Amino acid sequence: MPEVVVAKAREGKFNKNAARRVRVAGKIPAVIYGSGHDPVAVEVDPKQISRILFSETGHNTIFDVEIPGKDTSKAMIVDWQREPIKDQLIHIDLKRIALDKALRVRVRVKLLGIPVGVKNQAAFLTRYCAKLKSSAFPRIFLLTSIWT
Secondary structure (H helix, E strand, O other): OEEEOOOOOOOOOOHHHHHHHHHHOOEEEEEEEEEEEEEEEEEOOOOHHHHHHHHHHHHHEEEEEEEEOOEEEEEEEEEEEEEOOOOOOEEEEEEEOOOOOOOOEEEEEOOOOHHHHHHOEEEOOOOOOEEEEEEEEHHHHHHHHHHH
């Protein structure tokens, strides 16, 4: 079942004090932009965003963003900021995804198993890259996230 994030549109000023008030209320200030639409300042639930960030697909997860009074759209987390001492999320950037256009993402390389040389002959395994850039249509990412 795809994740649905309910976001409330913010009104008024969008400065530091307004963002601080959103955080005091227990939400995270965020901006959703892209796919030919105007950017919208919203506030989201930190538990929903943390669940997405700590999932197996991480920030590459494509999910539905539901803003009351506007259309539901597919989005993914592009950037996030954490408070270094408390390790709390303080801001999120969400990008709307057009399902008919190719999408470039960075994918983590996960090595499985132990090579025979390392196991039997005391060899060393060196991994030269931890992430790869991948480009595909979002529907493919949606299908692979269902099967993994």
